[in-house]
Amino acid sequence: MDLALYAEGLGFYTAGRSRFGPGGDFYTASHVHPLFAATIARHLEGVRRSLGSARPFSIVELGPGDGALAEGIVRSLAGAATSGGPIEYVLVDRSEPLGLRARDRVERAGRAAGIRVRSRPDAGGEGPFSGAVLANELLDAQPARRLRWTGAGWAELGVRWDGSRLVAAESRTVRPVGGGPLPPGETDGLVVEVSPSAEAFVREVADHLVRGVLLILDYGMEESELRRAHPAGTLAAVRSHRTVSDPLDRPGETDLSTFVNFTRVRAAARSAGWTEVAFDRQAEALGRWGYPELLSEAIRRTRSPEEEVRLRLGSKNLLFGFDRFRALELVPASAGPPRDGVTHEGRGAGR
Numbered sequence: 413m414d415l416a417l418y419a420e421g422l423g424f425y426t427a428g429r430s431r432f433g434p435g436g437d438f439y440t441a442s443h444v445h446p447l448f449a450a451t452i453a454r455h456l457e458g459v460r461r462s463l464g465s466a467r468p469f470s471i472v473e474l475g476p477g478d479g480a481l482a483e484g485i486v487r488s489l490a491g492a493a494t495s496g497g498p499i500e501y502v503l504v505d506r507s508e509p510l511g512l513r514a515r516d517r518v519e520r521a522g523r524a525a526g527i528r529v530r531s532r533p534d535a536g537g538e539g540p541f542s543g544a545v546l547a548n549e550l551l552d553a554q555p556a557r558r559l560r561w562t563g564a565g566w567a568e569l570g571v572r573w574d575g576s577r578l579v580a581a582e583s584r585t586v587r588p589v590g591g592g593p594l595p596p597g598e599t600d601g602l603v604v605e606v607s608p609s610a611e612a613f614v615r616e617v618a619d620h621l622v623r624g625v626l627l628i629l630d631y632g633m634e635e636s637e638l639r640r641a642h643p644a645g646t647l648a649a650v651r652s653h654r655t656v657s658d659p660l661d662r663p664g665e666t667d668l669s670t671f672v673n674f675t676r677v678r679a680a681a682r683s684a685g686w687t688e689v690a691f692d693r694q695a696e697a698l699g700r701w702g703y704p705e706l707l708s709e710a711i712r713r714t715r716s717p718e719e720e721v722r723l724r725l726g727s728k729n730l731l732f733g734f735d736r737f738r739a740l741e742l743v744p745a746s747a748g749p750p751r752d753g754v755t756h757e758g759r760g761a762g763r
């Protein structure tokens with residue numbers, strides 16, 4: 413999965429083709445409606461106010477892809493940047509071609525908004541900083557381990573080259589899984605996915621973010637829900653907006669992803685010292701961050717009934733089309749209890 417997505421010059425994200433939007437392979441919420449970025453921007457502005465003296469306020473986006481979300485956030489923060497002190501937006505993408513393209517796009521928006529835009533190959537180079545780290549649909553795009561319950565124990569699923577093509581393989585030698593042993597399967601053949609790379613992000617960001625917030629938005633569930641709802645696992649292969657039945661077919665041209673195993677990611681966050689502020693459905697998080705007010709304002713600004721209908725339909729898609737998405741909001745434990753109006757302590761936590 414790592415090679416198929418990220419092999420230099422060959423992977424799905426690294427071969428230089430655009431994968432986003434109608435002419436690509438998939439959409440994210442960032443492409444569905446500008447209110448998605450506007451709502452996140454409003455929340456980030458609240459975080460900035462709560463940090464008070466943190467100057468400049470850094471927003472580090474991990475995995476910005478084509479930069480659609482970053483552009484929307486930068487545009488939405490234009491007023492805030494002039495009135496509330498400097499803001500900088502840092503794009504961190506593992507894919508060099510995507511990172512360069514996103515930087516051009518977001519830099520243009522940054523110049524108009526008075527926000528400095530930078531890009532980096534990894535978050536580690538930022539050193540200790542205050543601000544916000546944002547990851548939308550980053551964790552599902554990380555290589556995952558797939559484990560299958562055999563009735564007597566767990567086996568690890570993998571891939572083998574049989575001399576002419578890639579074929580599925582299975583090993584009975586299973587390395588330990590981060591966050592504690594997997595409970596035995598409820599049924600033979602049950603597949604559970606875990607992603608050490610996804611878990612590593614929360615540890616890496618914990619090393620650098622001193623004050624502020626880490627927002628993770630992605631499709632995924634608790635492990636117990638995944639076991640119930642997806643006993644065959646969630647590995648999905650997609651090309652040109654269509655599901656492909658064989659994930660080993662045309663590696664590098666096919667998007668591969670798995671649902672985020674939030675039980676393991678949250679356990680990694682706890683052991684890395686994060687305090688969990690909220691873990692809830694993305695639609696609920698957007699609601700808390702000001703989506704209804706922004707929607708009402710946008711509706712008031714429409715100039716025709718048709719424009720209003722289009723806006724309402726887009727809004728419906730954003731809230732209900734992303735039903736399996738969760739929002740995980742973390743603050744560094746050393747930052748102390750979150751301030752009022754910013755981090756919503758306790759809401760949704762532990763659901």
Ligand SMILES: C[S@@+](CC[C@H](N)C(=O)[O-])C[C@H]1O[C@@H](n2cnc3c(N)ncnc32)[C@H](O)[C@@H]1O
Nearest residue numbers: 425440442475476477481504505506507548549
């Ligand atoms: C599904 S896209 C996310 C799209 C984008 N966040 C949005 O809202 O439209 C996943 C992105 O994460 C990037 N990525 C994957 N692993 C990464 C890593 N370790 N560090 C930074 N970016 C990474 C990929 O190159 C790709 O651009």
